[in-house]
Amino acid sequence: MDWVTFGYLAVDGLAVGSVYALTALGLTLVYGLLRVLHVAHAGVYAVGAYGGWLAYSATEHLGFALAAGALAATLFGLFLEWWFYRPLAGKPPLIPLIGSIGLFLATGDLLRILFGPYQQSLPALEPRPVLFLGAVGVTAPQVAVLLGTALLLLGVYGVTARTRLGLAWRALAQDLEVASALGIHPPRHTALAFALASALAGVAGVLIGVYYNQVYPTMGDVPAYKALAVVVLGGLGSVWGTVAAGVLLGLVESLALAFLGNAFPPEGVAFLALIVVLLVRPQGLFGR
Amino acid sequence: MRQVFMALAVLLGVALAQAPVKVGVLAPLSGFAAADGRSALTGIELAVEEINAQGGLLGRPVELVVYDDQADPKQAVNFARRLVELDKVAFVIGASYSGASLAAAPVVNEAGIPFIAAYAVAPDITRDKPYVFRMGLLGTVQGRVGAELAHELGAKRVAILTIQNDFGRALEAGFRERAQVLGLEIVYRDTYPLGNKNFTPILARLRAARPEVLYASAYFSEAANLVRQVRSLGMEVRVIGQEGYDSPKFIELAGDAAEGVLITTTLDRDSTDPAVQRFLEAYRERAGIPADMVGASGYAAMQVMALAAQRAGGLDGEALREALAQLEEVETVVGHVFYWTEDGDPVKTATVQEVREGRFRRFMKFDRIEVLKP
Numbered sequence: 266m267d268w269v270t271f272g273y274l275a276v277d278g279l280a281v282g283s284v285y286a287l288t289a290l291g292l293t294l295v296y297g298l299l300r301v302l303h304v305a306h307a308g309v310y311a312v313g314a315y316g317g318w319l320a321y322s323a324t325e326h327l328g329f330a331l332a333a334g335a336l337a338a339t340l341f342g343l344f345l346e347w348w349f350y351r352p353l354a355g356k357p358p359l360i361p362l363i364g365s366i367g368l369f370l371a372t373g374d375l376l377r378i379l380f381g382p383y384q385q386s387l388p389a390l391e392p393r394p395v396l397f398l399g400a401v402g403v404t405a406p407q408v409a410v411l412l413g414t415a416l417l418l419l420g421v422y423g424v425t426a427r428t429r430l431g432l433a434w435r436a437l438a439q440d441l442e443v444a445s446a447l448g449i450h451p452p453r454h455t456a457l458a459f460a461l462a463s464a465l466a467g468v469a470g471v472l473i474g475v476y477y478n479q480v481y482p483t484m485g486d487v488p489a490y491k492a493l494a495v496v497v498l499g500g501l502g503s504v505w506g507t508v509a510a511g512v513l514l515g516l517v518e519s520l521a522l523a524f525l526g527n528a529f530p531p532e533g534v535a536f537l538a539l540i541v542v543l544l545v546r547p548q549g550l551f552g553r
Numbered sequence: 554m555r556q557v558f559m560a561l562a563v564l565l566g567v568a569l570a571q572a573p574v575k576v577g578v579l580a581p582l583s584g585f586a587a588a589d590g591r592s593a594l595t596g597i598e599l600a601v602e603e604i605n606a607q608g609g610l611l612g613r614p615v616e617l618v619v620y621d622d623q624a625d626p627k628q629a630v631n632f633a634r635r636l637v638e639l640d641k642v643a644f645v646i647g648a649s650y651s652g653a654s655l656a657a658a659p660v661v662n663e664a665g666i667p668f669i670a671a672y673a674v675a676p677d678i679t680r681d682k683p684y685v686f687r688m689g690l691l692g693t694v695q696g697r698v699g700a701e702l703a704h705e706l707g708a709k710r711v712a713i714l715t716i717q718n719d720f721g722r723a724l725e726a727g728f729r730e731r732a733q734v735l736g737l738e739i740v741y742r743d744t745y746p747l748g749n750k751n752f753t754p755i756l757a758r759l760r761a762a763r764p765e766v767l768y769a770s771a772y773f774s775e776a777a778n779l780v781r782q783v784r785s786l787g788m789e790v791r792v793i794g795q796e797g798y799d800s801p802k803f804i805e806l807a808g809d810a811a812e813g814v815l816i817t818t819t820l821d822r823d824s825t826d827p828a829v830q831r832f833l834e835a836y837r838e839r840a841g842i843p844a845d846m847v848g849a850s851g852y853a854a855m856q857v858m859a860l861a862a863q864r865a866g867g868l869d870g871e872a873l874r875e876a877l878a879q880l881e882e883v884e885t886v887v888g889h890v891f892y893w894t895e896d897g898d899p900v901k902t903a904t905v906q907e908v909r910e911g912r913f914r915r916f917m918k919f920d921r922i923e924v925l926k927p
Contacts, residue, residue: 270757273786277753374583382587383842384774386805392785404785477750477778478806483585487748522754526743 272401274519280407282515283414284476286508287469288488289495290421291462297438297502298458301358302493304365305345306466307485308372313338313467315376318387318480327389327475331413334471335464342463346456369489377482384481387474406476413472417465418508424461425504434458438502487532494535498542500552510550514538573616574609574868576601576855577636579657580648581624585748588802589772589847593648593671594619595840596851599832600859610859611867618642622649626656633657637664643868644668646854648847651675651719658685665870667877669858672796672850675719676927679897684874686897688854688887690819691927692720695795696727698817698903698919702793703766704735705917706815712741712764712790714755714771714779716797721770724795728768731924740764749775752782760788772797773845777806784810791815799846804911811908815916819887820849821904823915832886846887853885891922898927 288310295303316337321330349368353361390409394402425431433454436444445451469488474480495514499506518534542550578597581590601615609615618640620632629649636642637660644667647654654673661668662682670678670685674692679685703711713728715721721744732739741762743755756779759767767790771779776798783792796818804811822833832852836844857880862868865876881892888902900922907916919925 267761270761273757274754277751277757281751377583377587382583382591384588384777384802384806386802386808388808391808392781392810394785394787402785402787478781478808479750479774479777481774482587519751519754522751523758526755532746 269400270523272398274523275516276398276401276403276407278516278519279512280410280476280515281519282512284410284469284473284511285488285491285495285515286511287414287417287465287472289492289499289507289511290418290504291465291469292492292496293499293502293504293507294421294425294434294458294462294465296496298434298455299350299354299361301350301361301365302496303350303462304362304489304493305349305368305372306462307489307492308369309338309342309345309463310466310470310488311372311376311482311485312341312470313463314387314470314474314480314484315380315385316467317471317474318385321387321389327409330387330389330475331468331471334467334474336467338463338467338470339460342459342466343456346459350459351452351455369485373482373485380482382482384479386478387471387480388478389475392478410472410476413468417468421461421465421504430454430457491532491535494539498535498539498549500549503549503551506549506551571613573614574611574862575640575642576615576617576858577633577640577642577645577661578617578619578648579622579629579632579636579645579653580619580851581650581653582619582621584623584625586624586650588774588800589650589672590621590624590648592800592840592845592848593851595836596844596848596853597646597648597671597855599835599839600852600855604855604859610862615859622653622657624650624653626652629653629657630660633660637661637666642666643862644858644870644873646671646851646858647673647678648851648854649673651678654678655719658682661685667858667861667870667873669854669877671854672847674723676723676898682897684870686857686877686893687899688850688857688885689899690796690888690901690903690925691727691898692723693727693730694925694927695817695903696724696729697731697924698727698905699724699768699793699795700728700731700735700737701919701921701924702815702817702905702917703732703737703768706766706791708764708766708791709736709738710740710762710764711737711766711768712759712762713739713743714752714759714767714769715742715744716770716772716775717744717746720797724770745775747772747775750778752779753786756782756786756788760786764790766791766793768793770795770797773800773803774806777803777811780807780814781810793817796846799906799913801843801845804908804913811911814908816906816913817903817919818846818906819901819903820844820846820906821888821915821918822906822913826884826886828884829886849886853887856885857883857890889920891925894927896927900926 317330317334320333390405499510622629861876
């Protein structure tokens with residue numbers, strides 16, 4: 266394989282991987298605090314994409330689309346937290362998990378009923394090379410995805426590692442009872458973490474909508490299980506592990522497809538990697 | 554007293570004459586194929602409206618019994634059974650994909666009720682089932698037309714990218730068969746799964762093989778991503794697709810990248826046939842978007858069944874089957890059907906459409922029977 270082909274693969278893998286990271290990051294935050302695998306997170310992602318699509322249709326402005334996507338996803342996520350997860354707090358983890366799968370399926374069909382089954386177009390950026398690294402062209406959607414993800418990841422790192430809010434979240438994740446005794450109000454913080462996680466999913470939804478120029482009801486189907494694989498791969502609850510696992514998965518998928526062809530479906534790469542990593546490091550790549 | 558009896562008899566007669574003709578429809582209205590299911594159903598509904606406005610079928614209004622099979626074979630079988638056992642439909646239109654149609658067709662066939670697959674391409678749907686017919690062009694036939702087109706364009710080096718299902722396999726088989734006859738060199742070949750979004754890894758390798766034409770099977774949402782990513786890699790290759798691309802949504806989603814893409818299909822937007830233009834307009838008015846091949850095939854399937862029922866003069870399954878088998882030289886919105894083969898597959902014209910200025914326009918008409926025969 267020549268260097269140009271490899272370059273194209275690397276850029277593509279990085280861009281796709283960073284969106285995996287963005288989608289899975291919210292899931293990690295929710296898991297860290299609530300200890301539930303929030304499958305409906307992929308539904309929140311689809312709702313965000315639709316919010317972005319509606320805003321873009323009205324304004325033709327990518328910035329508004331991203332903001333609207335984040336807002337729609339945040340509101341929907343908060344609604345789920347308040348109406349669904351909160352009443353189930355303290356129940357065995359299987360109960361919210363199964364309910365969450367149902368919620369996810371219902372969200373896809375709700376979007377279909379509201380907006381129709383057709384793919385909607387979100388043509389904010391043309392897929393033309395705008396930047397050349399040697400002979401390798403990088404397209405505007407790739408730049409947007411890479412830049413957007415990098416900024417958001419830094420933001421999330423800032424919040425979780427450098428603020429009192431992040432400290433409170435880490436305390437809650439470590440020991441809920443002691444943290445409450447020290448004056449941290451769990452419901453408020455859970456809601457806040459949910460809001461942040463959902464906003465990230467919403468932005469990821471809009472970015473993917475722009476990247477492929479498609480927004481559709483079942484767009485959460487693949488992220489629903491792939492994000493789970495990324496979260497487990499990275500070590501449940503580990504922010505950096507999730508980011509590394511997401512980016513790595515994007516790269517490996519891209520290269521695996523190019524080298525191995527479609528001998529097995531590319532969607533299988535995540536789970537193959539998951540099996541291998543769990544055999545060697547049961548706690549995940551960055552888990553402790 | 555006698556007058557009262559007369560009046561009652563007339564009323565009863567009218568009521569009997571107006572008992573609706575029930576027509577079964579299996580279409581994927583939710584799930585991954587929901588967009589195609591919606592289009593096909595819209596086409597069928599338009600045809601039914603027209604038939605009812607003209608006094609109905611054999612003097613009786615047509616009523617649709619629609620089930621959402623989600624393009625899932627299991628559901629299609631259950632609903633097919635329901636249609637023939639509980640709903641007692643006169644005939645069934647299979648407005649679903651190959652998998653679901655393959656599952657539903659035998660059930661309907663065994664009940665002695667005619668079934669017409671509107672756009673499913675798998676050859677086996679009609680095999681050894683006397684009551685099962687097809688409206689769409691077989692995948693293998695369309696593949697052959699694709700190879701003819703590549704030859705017509707003067708290409709020697711071609712790449713093939715195949716979607717991993719019956720549709721893709723049938724297209725590739727037809728393309729290869731004809732490519733060999735025409736002396737085309739296949740310089741690259743790969744497959745991808747349904748629903749694939751990211752073609753860049755495959756295309757990056759394909760790029761190195763330097764083909765002049767890329768023959769790629771896909772449905773419109775994959776196709777849109779495919780041609781966008783061809784553009785993003787700066788490739789000059791000419792893309793030939795087929796009826797899976799045939800949707801206004803393909804052009805909308807692919808944007809500028811769709812320009813110059815050629816597809817082999819059956820709906821000719823530039824047809825001078827007034828019936829085609831009338832259909833295109835009626836569809837746009839009803840659906841709010843331009844018609845696609847799937848919608849047009851649903852419409853044509855309903856019309857062909859109605860035509861056969863009129864020829865048969867009744868709705869008896871055997872008579873209807875007989876009439877369908879004997880139809881020939883039928884003009885439909887999805888091509889001129891020369892005749893139906895013994896298997897129930899149509900031998901009909903194809904059209905090549907090119908995307909120009911954001912619309913499908915006719916590139917050439919294809920009517921060489923020796924290539925079009927299944």
